[in-house]
Amino acid sequence: MVVPVVCVCVTFIAIADGAITTVALPSIARQFDLTTAALDGVVVVYPVCLAMAVPASAWLVERFGGKRVLLTALTGFLASSFACGAAADLGQLVAFRAVQGVSAGVLFPSSAALMFATFDTAEQVRLQRYLIIPQQIAPAAAPVAGGLLVDHLSWRWVFYVNLPVGLPAVLFGALFLAGHRGARPGRFDLPGLLLSAAALGGLMYGVCEGPNRGWTDPAVTVALALGAVLLAAAVAVELRTSAPLLKLRLFTDRLFRDTNLLNLIGLIPIMGALYLGPLFLQQAQGRSALESGTSTFPEAFGVLLTVQVVGVLYARVGPRLIVGCSLVAVSAVLLLFATCDADTGLWTFRACMFLYGIAIGGFFLPTTVASLATLPRADVAQASTLNTVVRQTGGALAPAAVTTVLVLGTPATAAAHPPVTAYQHAYLALAAIAALTAVFAFTLPDRAARAAARGSTTHRSAPEPARPAESRPRSAHRGGTRHPEAHDSGPGA
Incomplete structure (x- = not known):
């Protein structure tokens, strides 16, 4: 279980860092005597550099091996996190955030490749039921933890906090993670x-x-x-x-192509609602940041509950029905959110967030596992890279779509914050996108995905490559699994 432990730590750190930084912006602005708007570069440089680094990740994994690439990227991420906390001015902070973004751009696909190359589909389904926990807890808990760190210590601890989790992961991975010398992927x-x-x-x-x-x-x-x-x-x-560098021909595989289209479009309403909720509570209802954080947190519990059920049903029902029904439920809950107004109570909103978590819990696991179900193991690193590109793009489109609807719904003569009706219209727009995506989800070809989850390997389009001796675990207690491969990777959520 060494691979899941390392991948969980990597995923938790990278996701939490993206969610926790925005909480510290006002404090950073006061420290450097700047306006909060002037810190825009601190936020934007991270996803931009992450996106620029992703294309090279598959080649690096294939050339140098997943263990080496993953641990090097994680070390770079932790070093740049420390440097961000110690930054003396805005220029240094932006530069070190750029290094963080580059490191994260390699971390996500390399950890995903390690995970999917190590375990077969049936094992992935079982593991995703547990790996989803840090993926959901991190973005929900990060704003609350960030607020506590900023209020009681300093904004610098928003970056230093990565070290207590990351350093043990680097040491643990270096000692116990099985590795290899890499392959010969061809000229860069x-x-x-x-x-x-x-x-x-x-x-x-x-x-x-x-x-x-x-x-x-x-x-x-x-x-x-x-x-x-x-x-x-x-x-x-x-x-x-x-x-x-990017094996775009993988998109000729229909299941891989369709699951990525679902992620590109489906993440807009899913992530858009998660972005919209805190804005509605704090701006439309005037709630505090703490009230907002505790009111959006129930979503994580709903996801965790549904994922356990999905893990049991996946092989029997298949990703098509699970994802389609999930998106229908997402659309229905978003229509409930659209009825919320300035007088809606916190517990009503929390109940809607819990239902929303139940709805989206059926989306992540099936699309993640099914995307690689029909591809050869030799293409895992390349496919994980493309998955990361698509998911990052869908995640970036979500707040852009929400903010655009809010701006369009705000009269020019209105105050700084959009009116309640603008938030309601945003929820309606997201519900419409989710409903249209659900229609597409019901066309997903999933027979091979179900066969893979039941343990069949006949769906593979190419034989698995021979494993170099160095990729085999030296002993069971050193973290080996039944399926170590030459290509290493981790969850792309």
């Missing part, structure tokens, strides 16, 4: 890296800054237009390259 695709990194960085910047600056702002429009052109060029180059 430098044109593919430059084009894809620039494209993803530009698109991520435009999506993140569009709601704040306005979609017609020159910097936003140029970033989006340039990103789109570079993305088209990257696709053309990668499809013609014999050993591409």
Whole structure:
């Protein structure tokens, strides 16, 4: 169980860091005598650099091995976290946040590749029932923990807090994680890296800054237009390259393609509602940050409850019905949220959040496991990289879509915060997207995914590669599993 332990720590740290930093922005602004708006770079540079680093992760895993890449990226993430906490000015903080983003861009796909190359589909379903716990607790608990650290210690501890979790994970992984010398993935695709990194960085910047600056702002429009052109060029180059950095031909596999489309569009209403809830409570109802945090937290409990049921039903029912019904439930609960107004009580909102958690709990596990069910083990690292790109894009589109609807629903003569009706319209828009995505989910081809979950391996489109001797665990107590592979990886949620 060494691989799950290390991947859980990596996932928890990376997700919590993204959720906890925004809490410290007002305190950072006071420290450096700046406005909170001036700290925009601290927030935006992280997802931009993360997106730019992701394309290289698969090649690094294939060349140097999952253990080496994962532990190196985690060490870089922890070192840059410490540097962020010790930053003397805004320039240093932004620079070290960029290093954090680059490290996270390698962490996510490499940990995902390690997980999926180590365990077969049936084992993945069982493990996801437990791995989902830190994935849900981290974003729910991070704002509350961040507020306590900022109030009682300093904003610097928002970054230092990564070290007590991360350092033991590095030591544990170095001692017990089985590794190998890597393979020969072919010549490094430098044109593919430059084009894809620039494209993803530009698109991520435009999506993140569009709601704040306005979609017609020159910097936003140029970033989006340039990103789109570079993305088209990257696709053309990668499809013609014999050993591409991004193996886009994997999208010819229908199950892989459809699950990624579900993640790209489905994460907009799912993550959008999680982003919208605290805004509604604090701005529309005037609640405190603590009241907001304790009111959105019930969502995590709903997810954990549903995932346990999904883990049992997955092999029998298949991802198609589970994901489709999940999205229908998401749409229904979002319609409930749309009825909330300034007088809605906290316990009513908490009940809706719990129901929302139950609804979205059927989305993450099936799409994660099914995305790799029909691919050869040799393509795990590449597929995990593409999964990360898609999930990061969907996650970035969510707040952009919500903020855009709120801005459109706010009269020019209104106060700083949108009216209650704007939040209601945002919930309705998210409900409509979830309903349309549910229709697509019911067309998902899942026979091979169900067969894989039942332990059948006949669905594999290519034989598994021979394992180098170094990839085999030296002994059972050193964390070996039944299926160690040459490619290592972790959960892409």
